[in-house]
Amino acid sequence: MCFISLKSLRNSSIKSILPEPYLGISWNQGLSDEEAVSYIIHKLECAGAARTVVDETAMRAVAGHAHGNPRLIDNIMNDAVTIGAQSNKTTIDTEVILAVVNNQNLG
Helix, strand or coil: CCCCCHHHHHHCCHHHHCCHHHCCCCCCCCCCHHHHHHHHHHHHHHHCCCHHHECHHHHHHHHHHHCCCHHHHHHHHHHHHHHHHHCCCCCECHHHHHHHHHHHHHC
């Protein structure tokens, strides 16, 4: 699983808990586009999904819209999975991401 327990936070440093690619995150600027794509892939792997579930251009669209903010990336991707499932999509593509972004901007 990819959860960080409070007990592990108390008993070790953050460097020993986070995967190597996420140690250099600048929280003031957010993730770069490449880091955001890696973050999405990591989350997919944690969920047991294949990397091909999300189209590469869709991942880049998420990164661009979220400006590297992991929380926004998570929100977009959660909604994308819901909309993709409702639309019987086999792959989350830019069409789904656009629908999510439009939906979130209206709300």
